[in-house]
Amino acid sequence: MKKIIECADAEGFDALLGERVTLLCVNYFYTGTLLGVNDDCVLLGEPSIIYETGAWSEKAWKDAQRLPADRLYVRREMVESYGVLK
Numbered sequence: 001m002k003k004i005i006e007c008a009d010a011e012g013f014d015a016l017l018g019e020r021v022t023l024l025c026v027n028y029f030y031t032g033t034l035l036g037v038n039d040d041c042v043l044l045g046e047p048s049i050i051y052e053t054g055a056w057s058e059k060a061w062k063d064a065q066r067l068p069a070d071r072l073y074v075r076r077e078m079v080e081s082y083g084v085l086k
Contacts, residue, residue: 001036001043013037013076016084022050023074024081029053030074031064040076047072 002014010017014037022031023042032044047067054062 001038003036013042013082016082019084021082022085023079025074025078026080027078030072031061032072035071037076041073042076042079044072044074045070 002017013034016034017037019034020031021034021044022029023044029050030044030047031050032047034042035045036043047069048061048064049067050061050064052061052063054060
């Protein structure tokens with residue numbers, strides 16, 4: 001697993017280590033701090049599941065619920081798109 005140290009010329013998940021990201025997955029949407037990434041999964045800190053987005057122009061999700069875990073692993077193959085959404 002890669003951990004945050006320092007990254008230069010990184011792309012994809014590697015470039016977003018340490019950022020609060022949103023993962024749009026096959027079944028659910030998740031948000032949290034991207035703590036780690038490897039070939040199989042990504043690791044989110046302070047993870048939430050997004051049940052309802054609301055308007056995409058809004059700054060906050062309409063219904064995002066904090067999961068009862070400090071860390072959540074999400075399989076990369078389930079992620080359809082991702083990024084830092086503002």
